Amino acid sequence: xxxxxxxxxxxxxxxxxxxxxxxxxxxxxxxxxxxxxxxxxxxxxxxxxxxxxxxxxxxxxxxxxxxxxxxxxxxxxxxxxxxxxxxxxxxxxxxxxxxxxxxxxxxxxxxxxxxxxxxxxxxxxxxxxxxxxxxxxxxxxxxxxxxxxxxxxxxxxxxxxxxxxxxxxxxxxxxxxxxxxxxxxxxxxxxxxxxxxxxxxxxxxxxxxxxxxxxxxxxxxxxxxxxxxxxxxxxxxxxxxxxxxxxxxxxxxxxxxxxxxxxxxxxxxxxxxxx
Amino acid sequence: xxxxxxxxxxxxxxxxxxxxxxxxxxxxxxxxxxxxxxxxxxxxxxxxxxxxxxxxxxxxxxxxxxxxxxxxxxxxxxxxxxxxxxxxxxxxxxxxxxxxxxxxxxxxxxxxxxxxxxxxxxxxxxxxxxxxxxxxxxxxxxxxxxxxxxxxxxxxxxxxxxxxxxxxxxxxxxxxxxxxxxxxxxxxxxxxxxxxxxxxxxxxxxxxxxxxxxxxxxxxxxxxxxxxxxxxxxxxxxxx
Numbered sequence: 001x002x003x004x005x006x007x008x009x010x011x012x013x014x015x016x017x018x019x020x021x022x023x024x025x026x027x028x029x030x031x032x033x034x035x036x037x038x039x040x041x042x043x044x045x046x047x048x049x050x051x052x053x054x055x056x057x058x059x060x061x062x063x064x065x066x067x068x069x070x071x072x073x074x075x076x077x078x079x080x081x082x083x084x085x086x087x088x089x090x091x092x093x094x095x096x097x098x099x100x101x102x103x104x105x106x107x108x109x110x111x112x113x114x115x116x117x118x119x120x121x122x123x124x125x126x127x128x129x130x131x132x133x134x135x136x137x138x139x140x141x142x143x144x145x146x147x148x149x150x151x152x153x154x155x156x157x158x159x160x161x162x163x164x165x166x167x168x169x170x171x172x173x174x175x176x177x178x179x180x181x182x183x184x185x186x187x188x189x190x191x192x193x194x195x196x197x198x199x200x201x202x203x204x205x206x207x208x209x210x211x212x213x214x215x216x217x218x219x220x221x222x223x224x225x226x227x228x229x230x231x232x233x234x235x236x237x238x239x240x241x242x243x244x245x246x247x248x249x250x251x252x253x254x255x256x257x258x259x260x261x262x263x264x265x266x267x268x269x270x271x272x273x274x275x
Numbered sequence: 276x277x278x279x280x281x282x283x284x285x286x287x288x289x290x291x292x293x294x295x296x297x298x299x300x301x302x303x304x305x306x307x308x309x310x311x312x313x314x315x316x317x318x319x320x321x322x323x324x325x326x327x328x329x330x331x332x333x334x335x336x337x338x339x340x341x342x343x344x345x346x347x348x349x350x351x352x353x354x355x356x357x358x359x360x361x362x363x364x365x366x367x368x369x370x371x372x373x374x375x376x377x378x379x380x381x382x383x384x385x386x387x388x389x390x391x392x393x394x395x396x397x398x399x400x401x402x403x404x405x406x407x408x409x410x411x412x413x414x415x416x417x418x419x420x421x422x423x424x425x426x427x428x429x430x431x432x433x434x435x436x437x438x439x440x441x442x443x444x445x446x447x448x449x450x451x452x453x454x455x456x457x458x459x460x461x462x463x464x465x466x467x468x469x470x471x472x473x474x475x476x477x478x479x480x481x482x483x484x485x486x487x488x489x490x491x492x493x494x495x496x497x498x499x500x501x502x503x504x505x506x507x508x509x510x511x512x513x514x515x
Contacts, residue, residue: 097508152462159458163449172512173445177459180441180505184463187494191466195473 026243027252029103033236040233047226055219062216068132069216075125077224078118079143081231082150083185085115089157090182093175103239105171106246108178109161110238114231116154123147146192153181167246297382298390305394308367319360320402326352327410338415345414346424346475347468352410353403353428354464357435360399361460362453364391364443365510374447375514384507392440392503400432420478423488427471430491437502438463444509467494 013021022028055073062069092108095101126144127137138144157174164170212220247253309316330348331341368374368391377387407428411421442459446452474487 149462149465152458156455156459156462159455160445163446163452163455169512169515172515173509176505176509176512177441177445180438180463183501184466187466188462191469195469 024101024103026102026247026250027256030240030243030252030256033240037233037236037240040229040236044226044229044233047222047229051219051222051226054222055216059215059219060213065133068129071125071129072216073219073223075122075129076220077227078125079122079147080224081227082115082119082122082147085111085118085231086150086153086178086185087182089115090178093178096175097172097179102168103243105168105175106239106242107235108175109171110235110242112154112158112161112174112178113238114234116151116158118227118231119147119151119154123151142193142195145195146189149188149192150185153185157181294382294386297380298386301387301390302394302397305391306397309394309398315363316398319356319399320406322359323352323356323403323406323410326355327413330414341415342417342479345411345416346420346472348414349407349410349416349424350427350431350468350472353432354435354461354468356403357399357432357439358457358460360395361436361439361443361456364395364440365447369447369513374510378511378514384510385503388440388444388506388510389499389503392436392506395440396433396436400436403432404428416475417479420475423478423484424475426488427474427491430488430495431467431471434467434491434494434498435464437498440506441502441509444506444513446513447510448513467491470494 023032051073056070059070061067089108089111092104092111096105096108123144126147130139130144131137157178160177161170161174164173244253244257327348330344334340334344365374368377378384380387404425407425408421411424416424439456439460442456442463443452445459446456449455470487470490474484474491477484477487
């Protein structure tokens with residue numbers, strides 16, 4: 001008998017499943033994401049340069065809103081990202097709570113600050129756009145308000161995560177809160193939307209025709225993809241740092257971090273002093 | 276889970292093993308504990324009265340302005356009073372270890388959470404509902420809006436206790452969880468505040484309001500079904 005043949009009752013994992021399983025292991029994830037991050041930053045740089053060039057230099061000003069319409073190329077992708085990242089965080093949180101995978105836990109918790117930052121950018125750019133367009137920095141309009149509530153939800157997740165000392169317990173508690181938040185988000189969004197009417201109606205929809213000209217749509221879509229690369233690169237970088245922090249005393253970190261770099265952590269400090 | 280628990284010492288009284296028996300026993304115990312500390316029971320109510328009375332002092336006693344802001348003010352005060360009383364929901368049980376006994380008792384933690392939430396509403400939410408006619412009087416709310424105001428509070432305050440209990444479950448292991456708790460639950464209270472105040476305002480504008488009450492009822496049913504599970508999960512994380 002050939003011993004190399006796999007046992008029939010244990011089907012061999014497909015390459016993809018094997019790859020995903022391997023990513024769940026911290027050393028593998030660390031090495032793989034390290035290779036991926038430079039490419040993500042590069043793609044982000046190229047896409048951003050291209051999108052901003054089309055939007056800010058080549059693209060036309062709006063006949064009603066004038067030059068201030070160009071804020072849209074930052075504002076709209078940030079607003080989209082703020083909602084998307086919350087959904088991703090909640091999805092990762094669900095995986096964390098059900099299967100207790102450490103990498104998804106770290107990814108979920110690394111997503112929160114990025115999502116909060118995008119929310120803040122969307123709010124700030126929205127009010128900067130509001131000044132010339134509506135004549136005021138802040139209007140209690142539906143989308144600004146639900147964006148603000150979203151910011152509070154992010155701050156709650158981050159606050160809870162930072163308040164609990166033990167990182168794994170903190171992550172699970174914050175993941176549960178993110179899940180509760182994601183159940184509530186549609187309700188919050190629609191109740192706020194219904195509560196108010198002042199904002200412009202949606203101009204981009206994927207089902208019906210779009211009321212935005214191609215010269216403005218293309219830079220917007222390019223920027224929307226660019227910020228996704230930014231999210232991925234930033235997320236992986238944050239997750240790598242968190243992994244190193246948590247696994248400071250594990251063997252794989254010692255193999256990964258170059259010996260000559262100054263080490264962090266109390267035990268290492270003592271050893272250095274001894275030398 | 277019937278056999279081992281049947282011999283419990285108060286089995287006859289509390290019908291030890293059954294689910295409804297455990298639920299009722301817990302509600303009875305918590306109500307008893309609450310009524311043994313009657314002054315503490317009054318704190319949220321007094322808080323509510325004080326907060327409401329601050330508004331005319333800060334804004335001015337103009338009856339029309341007060342009537343206009345009355346639904347929002349009463350509801351925001353109800354939110355604040357609920358959040359202040361929430362911390363007591365599991366605090367003493369957590370500190371003396373009773374909560375851990377609940378977890379290992381063999382009864383589903385979801386049921387225990389639901390019993391605690393029900394008691395919390397009876398102790399902290401129901402007084403708000405009962406007091407609301409007086410508050411409406413203070414705030415010069417028109418008489419035709421009063422009924423709807425009481426109804427929104429009746430449907431809405433249990434939701435506040437239910438959603439709030441998730442936040443309490445998440446923050447119970449923190450020494451100073453109270454401030455964080457308000458950050459966690461207030462954003463989740465936004466839809467209730469919007470719908471409830473819209474219902475009351477609709478009555479003063481002679482608009483239909485039953486759809487808002489329907490939405491609140493739907494929210495109550497949804498949160499009764501989902502929130503105890505989330506609270507139980509949160510408590511398990513906090514106790515781990």
